[in-house]
Amino acid sequence: MNHKTLLDYINKHINLTVEEEAILFSKVVHRNYLKDQYIVQQGDTCKHTNFIISGCTKTFYMDEKGQEHIVMFSIEDWWTSDLGSFITQTPADFNVQCLENTQLIQFTTESLEALYIEIPKLERFFRKVAERAIVASQKRIIQNFSLSAIERYQIFKKTYPEIDQRVPQYMIASYLGITKEFLSKIKSELIQKQ
Incomplete structure (x- = not known):
């Protein structure tokens, strides 16, 4: 090992x-x-x-x-x-x-x-x-209360840059507290803004 x-x-x-x-x-x-x-x-x-x-x-x-x-x-x-x-x-x-x-x-x-x-x-x-671990947990709680779903997704992408390719989208949606459909909509909006 x-x-x-x-x-x-x-x-x-x-x-x-x-x-x-x-x-x-x-x-x-x-x-x-x-x-x-x-x-x-x-x-x-x-x-x-x-x-x-x-x-x-x-x-x-x-x-x-x-x-x-x-x-x-x-x-x-x-x-x-x-x-x-x-x-x-x-x-x-x-x-x-x-x-x-x-x-x-x-x-x-x-x-x-x-x-x-x-x-x-x-x-x-x-x-x-x-x-x-405690600081990260507290930040995540504050983000869930104060940020929009699109802002939470952008932070997720920075925190976990490789995860998007490694886990199913419905799990990312669960992490963000949104539906899989809403996550697809957010990703489409971000692509259009590029």
Whole structure:
């Protein structure tokens, strides 16, 4: 399994010695998931936080009517999990499902706690990862309240430049909180403006 992707990501924020790298990788699990497999299911306790080596996932909430509400896509070099469930070890509010065959490096709460003790600078690193996730979540909430659908789509295109080609349009519409038909109309309008 390729450790280089995670090491490159970590090294953007902190530097690990060769010994620290060995400790880090002694505490992780490598997993391969097939397209459509669930990493986390709503109602189950999220046991891992996951760094994506390759592949694509969606994080979504399924309401009582069976309607899917996508809150996030994750691709290479991104993290995915139900963070609230992972931190509190309570039932997950969200599902995380693979949209492609996906390779992950997984951390359990126990392995993270051990790493924080053995390599204290990793605690700061993971705090920064969690802080960025919280900020992104808050920005998304504000955007959903304050921006038009076309503005939300333009932000989506900047945030996820490759996703448009990797996931079905109805999922992008769900992420934006609009219908697939309305998304088609927005895309047509943007093409006409070019």
